[in-house]
Amino acid sequence: MKYFEFVNKTKLIAGKHALEQLNYQCQQYHMTYPLILTDEVLIEVNVYSQCIKHLSLPYITYSHIPVDSSIHIVQDIVNLYKDNNCNGIIAIGGGSVLDTAKGVYLMLSQEVSSFENIIGFENLKKGKDIPFFAIPTTSGTGSEATSVAVISNPDKGIKMEIISEFMQFDVAFIDPKTTLNLPLKTTASCTIDALTHAIEAYTCSGKNPVSDAYAITAIKLIVENIHQVIHHPEDKESRLALAVASYNAGCAFSNSMVGIVHGIGHALGAVCHIPHGDAMSMLLVPSMKFNKDQCKDLYGELLLYIGGSELYARTSKEKRSDKTIECIETLLHQLHIITKLPISLLSIDDLKNYIDEIVEKAMNDGAMIVNEKYVDYQDVIDILGGYYGY
Amino acid sequence: MKNIQKIIIYIVLQFLYRGMKVLYKDDSRVSNELNGWSQNKTIRLSVIDGPSLTIQYHYLKGLSKVHRNDVDIDITFKSLSMAFRVFTGMMSVKQAYLQHYFSLKGDIYESMRFVRCVDLVETYLFPYFMTKRILNHCEKRYQPMLIVYIKTLFV
Numbered sequence: 001m002k003y004f005e006f007v008n009k010t011k012l013i014a015g016k017h018a019l020e021q022l023n024y025q026c027q028q029y030h031m032t033y034p035l036i037l038t039d040e041v042l043i044e045v046n047v048y049s050q051c052i053k054h055l056s057l058p059y060i061t062y063s064h065i066p067v068d069s070s071i072h073i074v075q076d077i078v079n080l081y082k083d084n085n086c087n088g089i090i091a092i093g094g095g096s097v098l099d100t101a102k103g104v105y106l107m108l109s110q111e112v113s114s115f116e117n118i119i120g121f122e123n124l125k126k127g128k129d130i131p132f133f134a135i136p137t138t139s140g141t142g143s144e145a146t147s148v149a150v151i152s153n154p155d156k157g158i159k160m161e162i163i164s165e166f167m168q169f170d171v172a173f174i175d176p177k178t179t180l181n182l183p184l185k186t187t188a189s190c191t192i193d194a195l196t197h198a199i200e201a202y203t204c205s206g207k208n209p210v211s212d213a214y215a216i217t218a219i220k221l222i223v224e225n226i227h228q229v230i231h232h233p234e235d236k237e238s239r240l241a242l243a244v245a246s247y248n249a250g251c252a253f254s255n256s257m258v259g260i261v262h263g264i265g266h267a268l269g270a271v272c273h274i275p276h277g278d279a280m281s282m283l284l285v286p287s288m289k290f291n292k293d294q295c296k297d298l299y300g301e302l303l304l305y306i307g308g309s310e311l312y313a314r315t316s317k318e319k320r321s322d323k324t325i326e327c328i329e330t331l332l333h334q335l336h337i338i339t340k341l342p343i344s345l346l347s348i349d350d351l352k353n354y355i356d357e358i359v360e361k362a363m364n365d366g367a368m369i370v371n372e373k374y375v376d377y378q379d380v381i382d383i384l385g386g387y388y389g390y
Numbered sequence: 391m392k393n394i395q396k397i398i399i400y401i402v403l404q405f406l407y408r409g410m411k412v413l414y415k416d417d418s419r420v421s422n423e424l425n426g427w428s429q430n431k432t433i434r435l436s437v438i439d440g441p442s443l444t445i446q447y448h449y450l451k452g453l454s455k456v457h458r459n460d461v462d463i464d465i466t467f468k469s470l471s472m473a474f475r476v477f478t479g480m481m482s483v484k485q486a487y488l489q490h491y492f493s494l495k496g497d498i499y500e501s502m503r504f505v506r507c508v509d510l511v512e513t514y515l516f517p518y519f520m521t522k523r524i525l526n527h528c529e530k531r532y533q534p535m536l537i538v539y540i541k542t543l544f545v
Contacts, residue, residue: 003489121487121494123464161498206488257488360426364502369484374527 004208006255007165010134010145010172014244016236018175019135022054022090025171029131031088035081036061037101038092047137050177051092060084069096070152071115071160074103081108088131091169092178094190095141095276098134102149102167105132115151115160121366124164134169137178139242140190140277142197142250144172150266159270161366174247176239187229187242188335189277194246195222195328196261196280201252203291203298204259205370214252219305221245226331230338259371261287264380267361271354274342281332281343286388288325294373296321303327344390355384395474400441402477407445408542409511411453416541417532420510423503425450432461433504437473463496463504479516482524483508514538 013021026034036059042048043063052059062077081089081104091101106118109127118124134144143149147165152158182190198218201211225241232238264287265279292299300320304312307327315323332343345351359380362368368375382388413420424431430449436442446456467473472491475481483505486492494501513521513529515538521528531538 005490119498120464120496121498122490123466123493123495158497158499163498205484361499364499366487366498366502369502369505370488372526376527 001209004206004210004255006208006210007147007168008145008251008255009165010169012172012174012247014174014240014247016176016240018173019051019054019177022051022133022135022173023056025133025173026055026057026088026090026131029088029133029170031090031131031133032057033084033086034059034088034090034131034133035077035084035086036090036092037065037077037097037104038063039065039094039097042093042097042137045181047178047181048092051135059090060086065093065097065100067096068152069100069103070154071103072154074100074107074115074151077104078107088133090133090135092135092137094136094138095143098136098141098143099149099151101132101134102143102162103151105130106149106162106164106167109166115153118164119160119162121163122165124162124166126166132170134172135178136172136174136243136246138182138186138190139179139239139246140193142194142246142248142253144169144174145247145250146254148254159266172247174240174243176236176243179239179243180234180236182233184230184233184339185341186277187233188226188339188341189275189281190246191222191226191229191242191277192281192284192332192335192341193277194218194242194249196265196284197249197253197258198222198245199284199288199302200258200261200367201249201256202302203295203372204257204367205372206255206257207298208256211252211256214248215256216305218245218249218252219302221248223306223308223331227334230335257370258367259287260291260368260373260375260383263365263367263371263375264358264362264383266365266367267358268348270361271358272348272351274348278342281335281341282345282347282390283383285325285329285332286345286383286386286390288328289388290379290383291371291373292321292325299324345384345386346390351384355381358384392470395470396437396440399437399470399473399477403435403441403443405515405542406435406477406508406511407443407453407455408545409515409538410445410507412538412541412545413507413511413514414452416538417510419529420507423507423510424453426503427500431463431500432456432458433463433465433501434461435465435467437467437470440467440470440473461496463494463501465492465494465501467492479512479520479524482512484526485524515542 225238228238
């Protein structure tokens, strides 16, 4: 067994009434005046009010966090926190809100004045203790469980990445109430993001026995519940299962890293401004086909969880990896038909005009070097150009 | 033993720097990677309780050694023996990254160019049986190893 490290310090509170624990947990962590971070959409659709109705503490709220948050927003929030003498952070939202919260938390706990002082990989020391809670409202990014945050720097036109175990949330609340009204297309997109996290965690070079367990749990929960949620979006049990799957997938990839799907996906999102989950839906199958010769056995193993035990048993070992990819293609097509989830790179207007820029950005993504199969510039061009199918 | 490791790491660091300096002129893949930064960049490679090397990349001009503390990319190996494994070709940068052998302060995206350059330099400076074992892909050499070695010694 290869050397590995695994970190997950976050206490998970998951279930139908998880949010009822919010006030008590604030007390347990000595949080008496929290700063709540969220976005305008969540206020509009009443998810924010569903969460804060369980709080009987004074608090202040910052809700101007856009989809693509920046270091300027982080700095504004840090100032707000300091000016009001808050003593804890509660982040209610999807990936952008949670990543912004991580940036704020790190700047406060590390006591730095510039965001540039904290970017990097495992370079931070443990900082000041600040109670730090997450309430995820999508079932995709798994950000509530990861040691990664990405914030853009609009002045330099780049994304700044931080990888540090010292940004993990103290407590994450997973309550189906927060995802119940998520539109079907967004649900499908987020679920494929979580599925991609799990598949890449299970097959990339950084995989380890503990991250494997989380990845497999995530895949099983997704496969068992995605159809139910798409056909019965009000089903709380299945919504909860998808949210827990997303958390598990987050734990898995945070400790094993991801691979080529995310490497190209991040670049595709940055250049073509398409949602991350949509990019995953377009890239997962072509990238798996690219990786297949190197990851054949591992893809074959995943058939047990993606296709079920009967299909696994009646498929010869030689054909299992192909069958796994086929099952994922089928799932994507079903989601496309019902939710209009874009699953083909052909759905991006003028993609050919952006290929050079996407390839350049993708090759500089840390995910590329941990892809099990070596990736060069031409490989990315081939995937984007449809060599492995659209 | 620790002192021997320190000396060997110091020597390999010098070879790495000199090799990269030579290949910046002789192998377009290295110059293309570094020029992709589009500006000057300073990189420090150091080992906790061990030697360190700071390289200055001058945009479109090449590399030089410098002594300064404000660097753009700061790569620190967490122990002497971990660094020894990497700098003696027992482990690739990718494997070291996966096994948390080093920390990195600075822009992770920008550092990928440097990682690819290190892999290229290793292709020239380490014998094929070593690079084959540690790299999951061996780049082609455009110059004979011996020529690069000689240039590295006298650059």
